[in-house]
Amino acid sequence: MTGFPPLEFEARVTRAQQRMQNAGLAALLLTTEPELRYFTGYLTRFWESPTRPWFLIVPASGKPVAVIPSIGAALMAQTWIDDIRTWSAPDLTDDGVTLLADALTELTPDGAAIGCPDGHETHVRMPLADFTRLRDLIAARRITGDHGILRALRMVKSELEVAKIRTACQIATRAFARVPEIASAGTPLDQVFRRFQILCLEEGADWVPYLAGGAEQGGYTDVISPATQTPLEPGDVLMLDTGLVRDGYFCDYDRNWSVGPASAAVRTAHAQLIEASDAAFEQARPGATAAQLFHTMNAILTDGSTGTDAGRLGHGLGMSLTEWPSLIPDDHTELQPGMVLTLEPGIAVNGKILVHEENILITDGAPEFLSPRLGPELPTL
Secondary structure: OOOOOHHHHHHHHHHHHHHHHHHOOOEEEEOOHHHHHHHHOOOOHHHHOOOOOOEEEEEOOOOOEEEEEHHHHHHHOOOOOOOEEEEOOOOOOOOOHHHHHHHHHHHOOOOOEEEEOOOOOOOOOOOHHHHHHHHHHOOOOEEEEOOOHHHHHHHEOOHHHHHHHHHHHHHHHHHHHOHHHHOOOOOEHHHHHHHHHHHHHHOOOOEEEEEEEEEEEOEEOOOOOOOOOOEOOOOEEEEEEEEEEEOOEEOOEEEEEEOOOOOHHHHHHHHHHHHHHHHHHHHOOOOOEHHHHHHHHHHHHHOOOOOOOOOOOEEEOOOOOOEEEEOOOOOOOEOOOOEEEEEOOEEEEOOEEEEOOEEEEOOOOOOEEOOOOOOOOOOEO
8 A cells, every 4th residue: 555544644643632732832833744744644865955944833633734836736635734835936036934824823823832843863854044934933832843743653663664674674574685686796886786676676665765774794884885896806795785675664683694605713703793683673562672682782792892874773764764762781672562673783703793684672571572583604606
C-alpha cells in the first residue's frame, strides 16, 4: 500500500493535540520535510531545492493547515489536508511570511504559545530574517519549543509505519544478496557503489539517498568518505551501508565481505561485532535504555582496548535515516514497543575499523530483527 489512510494521520494529530494541551501550546509550527509529512503524508523530492519554505500549523483542535508555495498545492490536495493556503514562491519581498502570520493569528488567541521543535536533530527551515519578521508580526503570541512532542511521537511507530520499514529492509536484503554479482577482486570501489544502488532500485527501492562504506586491507579507516576508483584487492574488507527509501521510510544497515580469505584478526573482530549486536538485541526490551544498550555493546567491543570513536553505537530509524534516540552513554531514553532502532557496533582492528549494523523492532516482549540477523562468519567474495 502506498501512503497511509486518513485514520493514521488523524490518530497522529489527536496524540499531538493531547500533548499540546498538557504543555499549554495553542499550535505547533512545523517547517521540515519529516515534520510536515508526519501529519499530512505529503511525500515529494522537491525538498531537495532550498529555494522555497513550507509550513504546517497543527492547531489545538481540528485538522492541520498547510501554508505552502502554490507549486505544491496540487500534491497537497491529494492528502487528507483540505485547508491549503498558498502564495507564489519565491517572493523576494514576502515569501509566505504574512500569509503564515495571518494563519497563526486566526488559529490561536492573543498570548498563545506556539511550539516549534527545538531539540537535537531539529532545525527551522526558513531564513532567519523571515523567522524574525514572523515573530514581529505575531507579537501578541510567542514561539517556544515544542516540549519534545514531535520527538516523542515519531520515536514510536505505528504498525503501518513498521510495515514500511520492514519492506525497505527486505529490499536491501535482496540487494545485499546480489553483491557477489557486482564486486570481486579488481572491481573499482566507485563502480561497486554505483552498481549497488542499481541493485537496490531493481529490487524495489524508490531511491537510495544514502550509501556509505569503504574497502581497505584488513578493514577500513572511515565509513563516510566518497568511493574512490581504487580496485578491490585480496585481503580487503568491503563494507556497504545503505539507507534506501521505500514509500518514504528508510532502512539503514550494512554488510561486510572479505575479498578472498580474511585474516584471523579480521574474522575475530567480525565475530565480536556480531556478539555485541546480539547482546544488545537480547537486552532491547521495554524499560531498557539507550545508554544500557550502548554499554552492553561497548564492553564487548573494547575489552580494555580502544574503540572506534564513532560517538554512538546505534540510533532510531524511520522517516529519517537517523532519528531519536542515540545509543550513547548519556541518552537514558527508555525503550518502548514500536520503536525501531539500529544496532551499530564498531571495533578497532590493527589500526583499522570494522562496523556492523542491524535494524530491530522493540515489541511488548522479545525484539524482532527487521534486517536478517547475520552470523559470526564473514562472507567472502
